[in-house]
Amino acid sequence: MKKNIKVAIIGCGRVSFHHAEMLRDVSEVKVVACCDLIKEKVEKLAGELNCRAYLNYHEMLQEEEVDLVTLATPTGVHFEHVQDILNHYKVNILLEKPMVLKVSDGLELKRLAVQKEVRIFPVYQNRLNKSVQRVKSALLNGELGDIVLGTVRVRWCRPQRYYDLAAWRGTYSMDGGAYVNQGIHFIDILRYLAGEIQAVNSCFARLGAKPEAEDTGVSLLRFENGALGQLEITMAARPHDYEASISIVGSKGLAVLGGWCANKLLTFSPNPEDEQIFSEEVPMAYGFGHREVYRRVAKVLLEENNPPVEFEDGLNTIRLLHALYRSNEEQKWIKLADQLESFRLGERNEKLLTPYLIKPPLVSTK
Numbered sequence: 132m133k134k135n136i137k138v139a140i141i142g143c144g145r146v147s148f149h150h151a152e153m154l155r156d157v158s159e160v161k162v163v164a165c166c167d168l169i170k171e172k173v174e175k176l177a178g179e180l181n182c183r184a185y186l187n188y189h190e191m192l193q194e195e196e197v198d199l200v201t202l203a204t205p206t207g208v209h210f211e212h213v214q215d216i217l218n219h220y221k222v223n224i225l226l227e228k229p230m231v232l233k234v235s236d237g238l239e240l241k242r243l244a245v246q247k248e249v250r251i252f253p254v255y256q257n258r259l260n261k262s263v264q265r266v267k268s269a270l271l272n273g274e275l276g277d278i279v280l281g282t283v284r285v286r287w288c289r290p291q292r293y294y295d296l297a298a299w300r301g302t303y304s305m306d307g308g309a310y311v312n313q314g315i316h317f318i319d320i321l322r323y324l325a326g327e328i329q330a331v332n333s334c335f336a337r338l339g340a341k342p343e344a345e346d347t348g349v350s351l352l353r354f355e356n357g358a359l360g361q362l363e364i365t366m367a368a369r370p371h372d373y374e375a376s377i378s379i380v381g382s383k384g385l386a387v388l389g390g391w392c393a394n395k396l397l398t399f400s401p402n403p404e405d406e407q408i409f410s411e412e413v414p415m416a417y418g419f420g421h422r423e424v425y426r427r428v429a430k431v432l433l434e435e436n437n438p439p440v441e442f443e444d445g446l447n448t449i450r451l452l453h454a455l456y457r458s459n460e461e462q463k464w465i466k467l468a469d470q471l472e473s474f475r476l477g478e479r480n481e482k483l484l485t486p487y488l489i490k491p492p493l494v495s496t497k
Contacts, residue, residue: 136161137199140166149417164183207477210232210240217247233477250442252438252442254421255440260393260394285375316393317364320393326354329354333459349363396409456473
């Protein structure tokens with residue numbers, strides 16, 4: 132029986148170095164290679180991980196024995212990269228957030244994974260925070276009672292120079308706006324804690340900078356369990372980041388999560404002592420959840436355990452994002468059951484997409 136899984140990382144941007152840091156403590160995983168289009172980036176990450184560096188993932192996957200590919204490329208090219216990889220190689224995929232920009236793309240990848248008999252694991256690492264897990268248990272065991280209200284409030288700063296760092300930033304085709312890029316983890320945690328959402332009503336705007344998509348939005352929510360909710364997400368706060376919080380008002384008490392990545396239990400009325408016990412200090416907004424994600428994914432592949440997040444569950448957060456966008460586009464309430472996609476989110480832009488597409492090999496060795 133194998134003792135660890137062999138991992139290759141595609142995309143050597145900022146988040147990949149966080150993956151490298153988290154992987155130092157995961158004995159079940161061995162990184163054998165990494166790949167990026169930019170030589171300096173891939174050589175730097177390869178040095179951190181003591182692994183081989185490649186500029187073409189086809190060459191990497193032909194030459195290396197790999198059980199799991201971590202895909203950390205720009206969101207708008209996730210679909211094309213996963214589709215291309217699975218069409219050529221039998222390998223599992225760990226897919227950074229957002230997993231895809233279109234629900235229909237996610238369904239096609241799910242079909243392809245079933246056909247190839249591999250797994251795709253979406254990354255929602257902040258669900259595994261100690262603070263989030265404490266609130267989840269309180270909702271399951273009745274400490275907080277029935278959910279009355281669930282809210283997300285993100286007040287961060289992303290000036291125009293942030294969007295100018297790359298042509299894909301803030302675009303509908305490759306990135307999405309504040310809800311998709313920065314807000315997704317908090318929106319996902321609210322779904323995870325408070326349950327599925329029945330209908331949404333959104334209003335978006337560009338108020339602090341001029342990306343193609345929104346940098347500010349407010350949404351009303353109706354949950355299937357009868358609770359109400361609200362999202363308030365902006366990148367137009369100045370001059371720096373102020374707050375990212377999630378509140379659950381229950382019939383028996385209140386829980387408030389805060390910190391960069393919902394890593395702190397700011398208020399927990401059933402037992403205030405838990406506020407300190409279940410809070411963590413994190414060095415950056417990614418938190419520590421990736422470490423546990425890798426451990427759990429390794430157990431799935433080595434022992435057939437349950438994944439940290441099921442693919443369909445992760446895709447439901449993308450469905451919610453599309454409902455939120457569609458509501459803004461049509462300026463009305465949208466029911467999740469109607470499964471409507473946004474008119475613009477995930478639209479194809481060949482000019483932005485083409486530089487990230489890797490030509491398939493003439494002959495595959497696997």
